[in-house]
Amino acid sequence: LTTLVLFSIAVVLLHVASNLLNTYYDFQYKIDDTDHCYDETLVKKLLQEDEVLNAAWICIAFSLIFFGCGAVITKSTHLMPLVLFFKALFIGFNYSTGIKFKHKCLGEVVIYTTFGPSIALFVYSCLSKGQFSWELLLASSPLGIVIASILYAKQCQRCRT
Numbered sequence: 001l002t003t004l005v006l007f008s009i010a011v012v013l014l015h016v017a018s019n020l021l022n023t024y025y026d027f028q029y030k031i032d033d034t035d036h037c038y039d040e041t042l043v044k045k046l047l048q049e050d051e052v053l054n055a056a057w058i059c060i061a062f063s064l065i066f067f068g069c070g071a072v073i074t075k076s077t078h079l080m081p082l083v084l085f086f087k088a089l090f091i092g093f094n095y096s097t098g099i100k101f102k103h104k105c106l107g108e109v110v111i112y113t114t115f116g117p118s119i120a121l122f123v124y125s126c127l128s129k130g131q132f133s134w135e136l137l138l139a140s141s142p143l144g145i146v147i148a149s150i151l152y153a154k155q156c157q158r159c160r161t
Contacts, residue, residue: 003073003074003126004123004127006066006067006069006070006073007066007067007070007081007122007123007126009066010063010064010066010067011063011088011119011122011123013060013062013063013066014060014063014085014088014089014092015092016056016059017056017059017063017092018091018092018093018095020052020053020055020056020059021053021092021095021097022039022095022096022102023039023041024042024049024052024056024096025096025097026038026039026096027039027042027043027049028049029096038154060089063089067085070126074126074127074129078125078129079130080121080131081122081126081130084118084121084122085122087114088114088119088122091110091113091114092114095107095110107151107155108148108151108152109148111147111148111151112144112145112147112148113144115143115147115148116140116141116143116145116148117136117137117140117141117144119140120137120139120140120143121133121136121137121140
C-alpha cells in the first residue's frame, strides 16, 4: 500500500506540474489573454508568472522524489516504470513548449496515451515488478478516450467564443 501511495503521489504531482507549465506557456505565447482566456490564473494575476513556473518545478522535483522512494521501497530494477515515468515527464514539458504537441494537433493523442494507458501501466508495472499487461492497456483505453474527449470539448467551446 505504501508504494501505491508513493507512486500515485508522484503521478499526481507530475500531472499538476504539467498543468502549471501549460498555464505558464499559454500565457507566454499569448494563447491566454484578456480577450480569450481558458486559464485565468495569470491573466487576472491571481499568481505571478514566476510563482507558477517555480511551482511547476517544485512539483517535478517532489514527483521525482516520490518516484525514487517508491522505486527504492519496491527494490525496482525494472526498466518499464522508469521509461513510463520519464515519458510522462517529457510529454508534460513538451505539451505546451519545446516540441509543442498541442500546437501540432497532437494534444488529444498525447493526453489520451499519457493519462489513459500510460498512467495505468506505470502504476501496474511499479507494483508488479516491471510486468506489462495487454488487458490493462485495453481496459485503461476508455479512460484515456474520455479524458481526451473532455479536452477536445473544451477546445471546441473555446473556438466558439
